[in-house]
Amino acid sequence: ALLSSVVRKAPIALSHLLRRSVTGEPSAFSPIVSIALRWSAKGTNNRRIHSESCLHHGEYEWKDPKSPDEIVNVTFIDKDGQPRQVKGKVGDNILYLAHRHRIELEGACEASLACTTCHVYVDGEHLSKLQNATEEEEDLLDLAPCLAENSRLGCQIILTKELEGITLTVPKITRNFYVDGHVPQPH
């Protein structure tokens, strides 16, 4: 169970380590050791591996792109339907990029796949370019109000050059609290 957990979460964690090498940030440890250390640090709390898609909790997203090659243009449509164009960079986590630019997107569990508060809609053209959602993400998406075909969790989207021009829409607040659109009847 441990190994499959590691393998499942590896792509996202590795992409973060990849971005470190792209940006030239010094990394004291090799990628594998880095992942192991990160998880062992968390593991003292819980034997099960936490799935954290961002190693820095938003610090990386506050850094500007170092060169034009890194830039990925992103459009957020906020809760009021207003478009906001921001310059992200390769390796940015959408949730923390949104926070940097004060887009109202909540991240209650801090990108650990334990809530659904960062639910966003992805534009059709870029939806297929995203890494497939893991089973864990799909299970959480089931709880999102107004779930649609193009629903994803923002904290699971990491920018690549391929996602240039991506548009992410933040859902409007709805009053529907049942997970499948159900309206309760007395029984």
Added chain:
Amino acid sequence: TMNSCNGISARLVLVRRFVSTCTRQNTSTRVGIVGSGPAGFYTAHHLIKHNSNLHVDIFDRLPIPFGLVRYGVAPDHPDVKNVINQFSVLAESERCRFIGNVSLGKDITLAQLQPFYHALVLAYGADDDTFLRVPGEDLDGVLSARAFVGWYNGLPEHAHLNPDLSGDTAVIIGQGNVAIDVARMLLTPISILETTDICEHALEAFRKSSVRRVWLVGRRGPLQVAFTIKEFREMTKLPECLAVLDRADFEGVRELPADMPRPRKRLTELLVKTADAVGSEPATGSRKEWGLRFLRSPVAFLCDQQRRKVSGVKLEINKLEGDPLSARAVGTGHFETLDCSLALRSIGYKTKPVDKDVPFDPKGGIIPNLNGYVSTGLYCSGWVKTGPIGVILSTMNDAFETADTILNDLQHGNLPTPSDSGDVLELLFTLPGLHPTSFSDWKLIDQVEQSHGRPKGKPREKVTSLEMMMNIIRTHSAQN
């Protein structure tokens, strides 16, 4: 207790602790929130974010904050509790103040509190039980799941629950996420539990527990289960534990209508897949098992002649009437018995009216409201508003809705002017026997809990007695 000799200096210390992180101005909008769980904090978060001239006081009847995030979320789900970090930043910010150990209805009335605020928000959730009202519900060994969760999570009022885990079968009435949490706690290997923030008294009890079989009993069928897929999937992956589902229960749900909402469809497919896999796993010598029993309603809890201790539950077999989305369970007049040594009632939490001036709908178990508005200057948020259903996401959305209603009323001049322009703390300090706590006090307890947990390899060892919490706070005050 504070005696009169050092009463004045002690009160000065208290005021200093509260005021240091809060710059209060008379011209700002003042909002009071009763309840410091997700509903309370998310309401505060949204209000403060959208109005720069607004201050919030968040009250809780316990000396420490966070409500169900601390006392409801299971110990083995620590990531769900990460939201506490965000709430802590808010509580320590200039325009937010936590005031604990003040109980609405017991220590202070609505009429005493309201005059200090432009708006008062009731966000105190649901801490009462729904009862089955069947014979034997008062037997030893018949417990509320809510109390059981409070017990392993260290809620002071349930610290001495002392459930008897010496038998081999537990029956849980209810098939929601709380029922699943309880089942998982009963069946999770100790080696996993002992690295969590589960309370030591519960860990000891689980170490000695001989419960190896847990049934979750629901009055309707597979299409009506209230638990969600993440939690069910977690059960299927429990180490050293077998899922025992009966294929026959799923005959009617193999073919699902095309327009069935995705969440229900995915969950039902997983249920069917799990049932189909029963018997095909290699024999691992697993000592534990759990299962779902459908179409069964408890009509009585049974005990043997000598003792008032539960030995089983009598169930009536139901049939379903109506379409799947609104199916009703109807008794058939046929019965069966399920042996058990522990029975847990997990059929929903309930809100109770805490103050005579708070309107309450006993049938729906909520405070009647329109988008959170109750009456002039009075609002509600969270489970008192919607009923006790929903995860942090839904409570968050709901809290934002109430906050928007308040902001809207503020904008249109519909909020009353506080008749008392003073600080509510001045009143609280005059009430006999009241010892309000601050967020700094919580941080003291937080440090103590973490330092007690560290040598045991746990993130914290929770303080489970109110007396001990207040002692920690007073000792620190005296030293400083």
